[in-house]
Amino acid sequence: MTAEDPADLVRAAQGGDTLAMHELLDRLAPYVARICGPIALASGADAAQETLVAVFTGLRGLREPATLYGWVRAIAVREAVRAARRDTRATPMAPGDLAALPAREDPELAADVWDVLARLHPEQRAVLVLRDLEDLDEQTAAALLNLPAGTVKSRLHRARRSFRRAWDR
Amino acid sequence: MTGSWPVADLDAIARLRVLAAGVRGATVVERTIAAPGDVVWGTMADLEGGFGRFQPDMRHVVVESIDGDHIVALARSRFGMRARLRGVLRPGWCWLQSRFLLIGMAAVADGAGTRVALTGGLRVPGRAAVVPVGTRRELERALDRLSAEFPPPPFPPSPFPPSV
Numbered sequence: 302m303t304a305e306d307p308a309d310l311v312r313a314a315q316g317g318d319t320l321a322m323h324e325l326l327d328r329l330a331p332y333v334a335r336i337c338g339p340i341a342l343a344s345g346a347d348a349a350q351e352t353l354v355a356v357f358t359g360l361r362g363l364r365e366p367a368t369l370y371g372w373v374r375a376i377a378v379r380e381a382v383r384a385a386r387r388d389t390r391a392t393p394m395a396p397g398d399l400a401a402l403p404a405r406e407d408p409e410l411a412a413d414v415w416d417v418l419a420r421l422h423p424e425q426r427a428v429l430v431l432r433d434l435e436d437l438d439e440q441t442a443a444a445l446l447n448l449p450a451g452t453v454k455s456r457l458h459r460a461r462r463s464f465r466r467a468w469d470r
Numbered sequence: 471m472t473g474s475w476p477v478a479d480l481d482a483i484a485r486l487r488v489l490a491a492g493v494r495g496a497t498v499v500e501r502t503i504a505a506p507g508d509v510v511w512g513t514m515a516d517l518e519g520g521f522g523r524f525q526p527d528m529r530h531v532v533v534e535s536i537d538g539d540h541i542v543a544l545a546r547s548r549f550g551m552r553a554r555l556r557g558v559l560r561p562g563w564c565w566l567q568s569r570f571l572l573i574g575m576a577a578v579a580d581g582a583g584t585r586v587a588l589t590g591g592l593r594v595p596g597r598a599a600v601v602p603v604g605t606r607r608e609l610e611r612a613l614d615r616l617s618a619e620f621p622p623p624p625f626p627p628s629p630f631p632p633s634v
Binding site for chain 2: 314316317318319320322323326330331333334335337338339341342345346348349350353354356357358360413414415418430434
């Protein structure tokens with residue numbers, strides 16, 4: 302079963318095979334952990350559990366099994382942002398402001414990812430994760446987060462310049 | 471990018487809640503047992519021994535084959551029904567299904583004790599569903615019996631004579 306295509310596993314799970322569900326969980330749990338961890342930080346495990354509960358509860362309704370990972374990604378981002386907002390331990394830097402995102406190659410981001418992430422708002426962390434870990438372009442990431450797509454790219458470019466200037470100072 | 475991004479791993483009990491969420495009628499019961507994880511899991515994962523002592527309906531289980539963490543076992547209930555269980559057995563984790571049965575078990579260390587969780591029951595044949603009637607009661611009974619396998623240590627005798 303381990304070599305099965307995820308879409309085949311989805312169909313088997315939708316047909317009632319709980320071992321196919323088990324195999325899907327084995328595959329999806331690390332993927333969800335990678336998305337929820339950087340966005341939800343201290344509430345990452347809660348967000349990952351809520352994501353996967355939503356996934357397995359809703360699996361029967363997934364009409365296009367080939368879209369599994371995109372569907373799971375959207376749920377994971379939504380749950381992670383929601384968990385991060387709930388989490389009073391988070392200390393947002395500038396709510397809703399995407400102009401603080403570090404560049405992909407920024408040395409500070411590489412040096413202490415957790416510390417940099419903790420200074421960002423949940424939506425900013427989500428954009429960062431979708432861009433740097435999921436390799437989505439910024440407009441796709443913004444659309445997934447219901448942010449204004451037209452302004453995100455230019456704001457990110459400005460953010461990268463300002464972030465780098467601050468770092469070089 | 472470095473490999474130091476935070477990762478939100480699920481423990482075995484969270485995984486059990488997740489899988490149970492996808493099974494109609496399934497419920498998860500949890501309890502903390504005052505014994506170390508390896509000892510408690512040693513009993514739970516001993517399908518041919520300890521497992522049958524705490525699962526109320528299991529009279530006899532024989533492991534037919536093991537391939538990595540995949541396992542096939544033949545179980546016989548106290549009412550004589552047989553089930554060929556297939557699934558996965560790992561440290562702290564077990565998920566087995568037959569046509570008519572579903573069994574899920576998880577255990578994680580919790581301080582000096584062990585947090586355990588059970589789910590499953592009579593499976594609606596071929597479906598990701600269990601018959602919900604009486605399921606929680608049966609799972610609680612299983613946890614009662616499992617807990618009884620690990621009685622708390624008796625209080626040491628008092629150095630003082632009983633008062634009169």
